Amino acid sequence: MPTSTLPLIHTSVDASVDHAIQAIVTGASTESTCSTDLAAGPWDFDTRPGYGPGSSMGDVIPTGAPRQGELPAAYREASEEDLEARIVAAKQTLGDRAVVLGHFYQREEVVRHADYVGDSFQLANAALEHPHAEAIIFCGVHFMAETADLLSQPEQSVILPNLAAGCSMADMADIDQVEDCWERLADVLGPLDQPDADGLVPVIPVTYMNSSAAIKGFVGRHGGIVCTSSNALTVLEWAFARGHRVLFFPDQHLGRNTAKAMGVPLSQMPMWNPRRPLGGSSADELQDSRVILWHGFCSVHRRFTVDQIEQARSEHPGVRVIVHPECPMEVVDAADESGSTEYIRRAIAEATEPTTFAIGTEINLVRRLAAQHPQHKIFCLDPVVCPCSTMYRIHPGYLAWVLEELVAGKVQNRIQVSDDVAKPARVALERMLAAKPR
Known part of the structure; x- marks a missing residue:
């Protein structure tokens, strides 16, 4: 079976x-x-x-x-x-x-x-x-x-x-853009592979699982790690134990929401847009940063809005709103909870009383959960049926x-x-697998 x-x-x-x-x-x-x-x-x-x-x-x-x-x-x-x-x-x-x-x-x-x-x-x-x-x-x-x-x-x-x-999210950070970003950061922050007296390097690269093998290989070569939405918090803790700041790509929203939950102020999370000089930030902003966010996003989770949450609360008093951390910060802040797809699945499975859930993630999972848990009312925050392309x-x-x-x-x-990419990428993935989510 x-x-x-x-x-x-x-x-x-x-x-x-x-x-x-x-x-x-x-x-x-x-x-x-x-x-x-x-x-x-x-x-x-x-x-x-x-x-x-x-x-x-x-x-x-x-x-x-x-x-x-x-x-x-x-x-x-x-x-x-x-x-x-x-x-x-x-x-x-x-x-x-x-x-x-x-x-x-x-x-x-x-x-x-x-x-x-x-x-x-x-x-x-x-x-x-x-x-x-x-x-x-x-x-x-x-x-x-x-x-x-x-x-x-x-x-x-x-x-x-x-x-x-x-x-499309993975394609928003290609290897040439990331290599160029790394070189520009070295111009501002100094040699990126040299630890200071505290043993911390200037920046640790962290890539979301939603990235190419070439990007994972880059991360592995430069002392970094891969994360998923399940273990992003654990991974950022791992990275901050080794570096003064994190370069997080390709999803800005997962990086921002995770770092914000750890107490990192928004003022220390500049955006890196690969189409702008120094990513669109000043040298001082990069020096003062804790998390440098790549200008990428998930088109599924960008569809969810605060207005949708307000409408769900108006039409379903007592609704429990859970969204994925790839959603924009305003949506995560307005929801009751945020978490990975596994977190969402588990939250519904563990609800002992009939509950109304409004879920902000991909429609195939939401409809499957609704079918599997008929004791609950489960619906997608986005009223338009629009699956991941x-x-x-x-x-x-x-x-x-x-x-x-x-x-x-x-x-x-x-x-x-290819072997030249696979070896360092496996190093980054092995670090990810060891970073068990709480």
């Missing part, structure tokens, strides 16, 4: 975001969606530049971002029921040779086939727990598959079902394809990190 970080709860409530979008497009639902293109198969967008319809559709994708080749017609034209049967059959044939990892934000039609479901921290650990599987099929986005490749055995194949499943690129058709190709002895869409 598959194991999961989530309880395998069966309910008559439909958790499928795809079904909701199809109903919106056909007029069978009065809900609204940010793009009717979400009703189409993601293969309609595979050859086009861009992240695809959904929350990141307005973000600028870098030149040369991976694109997916054409999915065979047999998978594009198959029904939902046919794809489900094919996935189940292929998994049964492969047995322990393959393990499927599914992120919380994946569509329901994919998650139901995952052997492990979790956030990025949990799935990084799950990749370590299967050293004998021939293939790890990562139903998430590109940087997650890279991380699984870094942590898996050399002979294992890590597969991303759709190569176009990237991450890139997570939504993983469709059951792609999962069926890569699994059946494995049955036939063919590895498709393998993600491999």
Whole structure:
């Protein structure tokens, strides 16, 4: 039987975001969606530049971002029921040779086939727990598959079902920009690798898990660490024990919200915009800083607003508002609680009395939690159905394809990190895995 970080709860409530979008497009639902293109198969967008319809559709994708080749017609034209049967059959044939990892934000039609479901921290650990599987099929986005490749055995194949499943946040900090930032900081702060009399270096680089392997390698080379939303506080404590300040990228909001909760004043958290001289700050501001925040963000969590929270409180007296720390600071401050996807899941699971929850995170997880916990009223703060553009690129058709190709002895869409990047990136990831969240 598959194991999961989530309880395998069966309910008559439909958790499928795809079904909701199809109903919106056909007029069978009065809900609204940010793009009717979400009703189409993601293969309609595979050859086009861009992240695809959904929350990141307005973000600028870098030149040369991976694109997916054409999915065979047999998978594009198959029904939902046919794809489900094919996935189940292929998994049964492969047995322990393959393990499927599914992120919380994946569509329901994919998650139901995952052997492990979790956030990025949990799935990084799950990749370590299967050293004998021939293939790890990562139903998430590109940087997650890279991380699984870094942590898996050399002979294992890590597969991303759709190569176009990237991450706009991760793309907001590329290696050239980060290297340039490091050089500019050295101009202001002096040699960055020389500790002072207290043993502290001028700055410790910290990258969120939502970053490329190249960025993780940079962090590993320069004495830094990777964090997730689950262990960001622990990681910042680790970094402050080693450096006077932190360079945090690519998500400004997670960095700001975490540091603020630790007592770091906003005046000591300048923004680094890679398109401006010295990131848009003065030398004095950088000297006085404690956390230098990269100008990046998650387009899913930027959709949540204080107005949405006020409306939820007005319409649902006593509502418990929980948001993800990738949300803007004003939203986190207005909510009752903030925490990682695992924190949100656990908070709902542990609520003993029927409760109304307004949740500020990706819609696929919110709808799944609502289906799994019918004793509660659970809804997404954003009334518009707008899933993560890139997570939504993983469709059951792609999962069926890569699994059946494995049955036939063919590895498709393998993600491999070059050795020169992998070695320092593993150092940064091993530090992250050791920084257990409280």
